Amino acid sequence: MQSVENTTLDRSTTFSQEIEAISRIRLLRHNKTRKYPAVSVVLSTVRPDDLTSILSQIKLQSLKSFELLIGLHAIQLNAQHKTLISQLNKRGIKVRVEKYSQESTLGTILTDLARKSSGDFVAKMDDDDYYGPDHLRDLVDAIIDKEADVVGRAMNYVYLEPLELTVRRFGVQGTQAVELWSDWVCGGTILVSRAAGESAGWFGNGTTAVDRYLLSHVTENGGKIWRTFGAGYIYKRGFTFHTYSTNYSKYLKNANQQVVGLWQDAIFGTQ
Amino acid sequence: MTKKPIFRFERPENLPLVRTPTLSVAIITACRDGQEKLNLLMASLAAQTYPKELVSVHVIDDGSKTPIEIPAIAPKKSKVIRYKNTPSSWGKTAATNDVASTIKADVFWFVDADMVFEKEHLAHHMKWHHDGDGYAVLGWKRFVQEWDNSPQKAFEMINFGKFADMHSESWVKELWENRIEKTADLLHPGLDGYRSFVGATFSIKSTLWKKMGGYRRELVTGEDTELGWRLFMEGIRIIPERRARSWHLGYSTVESNKELIDRHNQPSLAQYIPEMKKVRARTSNSWVIPTYEAVIDVRNSNLKQLQSICSGLTSFPGTQANFILLGSWSQLKKRYSPVSDRYGDLREISNWLKSENNVTFQEEGDENLKIEKILSRFTNSPIPFHIFIDGDFDGDFDGKLLCDYLLAHEYGLVGLATKQDRRAFAVFQPALARSISMPGSIYQNLSATWGVLWLTHESFVAMHSGSKFRRARAVNFLKREGKKVNSPQQLLIFTKKLFSVLLHKALK
Numbered sequence: 017m018q019s020v021e022n023t024t025l026d027r028s029t030t031f032s033q034e035i036e037a038i039s040r041i042r043l044l045r046h047n048k049t050r051k052y053p054a055v056s057v058v059l060s061t062v063r064p065d066d067l068t069s070i071l072s073q074i075k076l077q078s079l080k081s082f083e084l085l086i087g088l089h090a091i092q093l094n095a096q097h098k099t100l101i102s103q104l105n106k107r108g109i110k111v112r113v114e115k116y117s118q119e120s121t122l123g124t125i126l127t128d129l130a131r132k133s134s135g136d137f138v139a140k141m142d143d144d145d146y147y148g149p150d151h152l153r154d155l156v157d158a159i160i161d162k163e164a165d166v167v168g169r170a171m172n173y174v175y176l177e178p179l180e181l182t183v184r185r186f187g188v189q190g191t192q193a194v195e196l197w198s199d200w201v202c203g204g205t206i207l208v209s210r211a212a213g214e215s216a217g218w219f220g221n222g223t224t225a226v227d228r229y230l231l232s233h234v235t236e237n238g239g240k241i242w243r244t245f246g247a248g249y250i251y252k253r254g255f256t257f258h259t260y261s262t263n264y265s266k267y268l269k270n271a272n273q274q275v276v277g278l279w280q281d282a283i284f285g286t287q
Numbered sequence: 288m289t290k291k292p293i294f295r296f297e298r299p300e301n302l303p304l305v306r307t308p309t310l311s312v313a314i315i316t317a318c319r320d321g322q323e324k325l326n327l328l329m330a331s332l333a334a335q336t337y338p339k340e341l342v343s344v345h346v347i348d349d350g351s352k353t354p355i356e357i358p359a360i361a362p363k364k365s366k367v368i369r370y371k372n373t374p375s376s377w378g379k380t381a382a383t384n385d386v387a388s389t390i391k392a393d394v395f396w397f398v399d400a401d402m403v404f405e406k407e408h409l410a411h412h413m414k415w416h417h418d419g420d421g422y423a424v425l426g427w428k429r430f431v432q433e434w435d436n437s438p439q440k441a442f443e444m445i446n447f448g449k450f451a452d453m454h455s456e457s458w459v460k461e462l463w464e465n466r467i468e469k470t471a472d473l474l475h476p477g478l479d480g481y482r483s484f485v486g487a488t489f490s491i492k493s494t495l496w497k498k499m500g501g502y503r504r505e506l507v508t509g510e511d512t513e514l515g516w517r518l519f520m521e522g523i524r525i526i527p528e529r530r531a532r533s534w535h536l537g538y539s540t541v542e543s544n545k546e547l548i549d550r551h552n553q554p555s556l557a558q559y560i561p562e563m564k565k566v567r568a569r570t571s572n573s574w575v576i577p578t579y580e581a582v583i584d585v586r587n588s589n590l591k592q593l594q595s596i597c598s599g600l601t602s603f604p605g606t607q608a609n610f611i612l613l614g615s616w617s618q619l620k621k622r623y624s625p626v627s628d629r630y631g632d633l634r635e636i637s638n639w640l641k642s643e644n645n646v647t648f649q650e651e652g653d654e655n656l657k658i659e660k661i662l663s664r665f666t667n668s669p670i671p672f673h674i675f676i677d678g679d680f681d682g683d684f685d686g687k688l689l690c691d692y693l694l695a696h697e698y699g700l701v702g703l704a705t706k707q708d709r710r711a712f713a714v715f716q717p718a719l720a721r722s723i724s725m726p727g728s729i730y731q732n733l734s735a736t737w738g739v740l741w742l743t744h745e746s747f748v749a750m751h752s753g754s755k756f757r758r759a760r761a762v763n764f765l766k767r768e769g770k771k772v773n774s775p776q777q778l779l780i781f782t783k784k785l786f787s788v789l790l791h792k793a794l795k
Contacts, residue, residue, distance in 0.1 A: 176741075178710060179704060180730060181741055261706070261708040262708060263707070265743040265744070268742060268743050269743055274739075276734035276739050
């Protein structure tokens, strides 16, 4: 039998062909998973609006139950957050909220949250990105099927906030390549086994490059990283301060398609 | 299910005649003498197949020496409106506007009083208006030099399907037909497709006529051309209907008095039609409607950057721009000292430009500018191109080139993003107007109706430089201009033009 990964996916693959191919892979993997392991999600946040947005997305996750650890980076929960958290509790998601001072770094917050978590696997989510409803379940199915130490997504969809535009980037090379062993995945989509995360020192204690910290240490320890398809996740590039530029325009280069607004499809939970 | 938005100027193919029409139509014609030709027109209107109960005819008598009468052969609901002439109300434009504003009907069909129509002419107009809103329909016509003055005979020939046999000799306006041909019946009108809009036979929904405010009252002639420009800029689909046939009795006044008409029309129309670049290029005068409207975010830029953007946009002869500068202008009122001025750059811009007629200052806070908010700053008016640019755009910004690209690729919006996260984009007015008229986000509507494309500034520059691009452009120029050479005088014009372009390039 031909392995599902060998389905040809390249630059000429259209969105509907991509979704069709992905559906096959997802179905096969999902049917293989007998029992879902305990999963913890770690989330650090500095912006109340982003927290509202990500909690609403987490509420819609199809993975039945998991644990959520929220690291408040010098902000407070507001009424809306509290309502969302109680809704999360009702649908079987255990929520734990930790507060961190202004001086804490992103790395220390995430590492601390990961250490306090109890799941067999730890997922990192970023509060300003967009996740489809099957995001967590797809990652768990993939990590079990591939027997990988880390699973994460390719970068196929990027939302450029200043242009209010989603670009689709699909190809066999670079960060766009899907369904392969790699040393890189999108940071906002990391799912790591507890053992691999612990021996890597989780996310370190830096202010930036926390994802690279984990991925490179996993690789150095001989761990295996599987990069799955990117559909179901949209990486966001927001407005930046005027004095600081990130060159988001680079994502326009070689993009296969661009659409105004968030990409509308069930896989992103936008339709 | 929601109706799919109309894409660009697309329209259904082979639209059939409507079996059971429901829309009423008022036929409006203005005349000043010319009863004989009118009799033929009325006979041809009486022969129309479109249901008579839905038709009314309004003949405007604009001060004829012998009062105009409704002839014996005419549609039942026909009447003459005697337009009382005063110093401020005379002529076809004023008469048509004033009378049309009192008529109630779903559709207005405007016709010249020296036309004779095939019997399905009106039905072919009306099929479009039954298909939807946002159409302006033009009839198809041939010119004849001689004709039989018997209305009875005309009625019979038209009624018995012998319309084509009425004349054995007739002429077309080649320039007009060539343009229709070249633009695929105005499906791809470019920027000069509006020139096809002539007043001899056209119809639009009465609501659209009212929205447009009818003809521009200041114009005594050429009012149809100017209306055509505004309809085009409104994103209206102008349909030259080849099956709506007609005879035009005699040459039009434009043909027989070309020089006098040009002397009169060119500057008066160029006031409102920026596409009349050649007329505009003859002087450095200001005109009513500019070529560009540019919204510039100057919150983080200085005078020099702004000047470079502005002069770049208006460097070509015959182009003119309005500028809307976004800044925290209210901050300038606060106490300051010239030697420690936090708003020094903004103040310098204001001090230099505050008396310019084509510059307006709009208040903007500190927040990030969303595309939708920028789009809402544009003026929905017949300015063909709207441009937004960050005042501190890194790299050379060529607004004209961006608009050329937008037009050539028929997008509604083309944007450029730079390495330093700065933005610039150009929007095509027909797309903007239609997007504003629809519910929902203008930006989303632009994408659905005309298409949106973002490029990196880097790739845009690369695409427009290099020897290959320059050679292609030079060949195009020589081909286009060379075609016009058909006399020693034209050769001189061509040589002069070539020389001025070379000089322009050399001095750049």
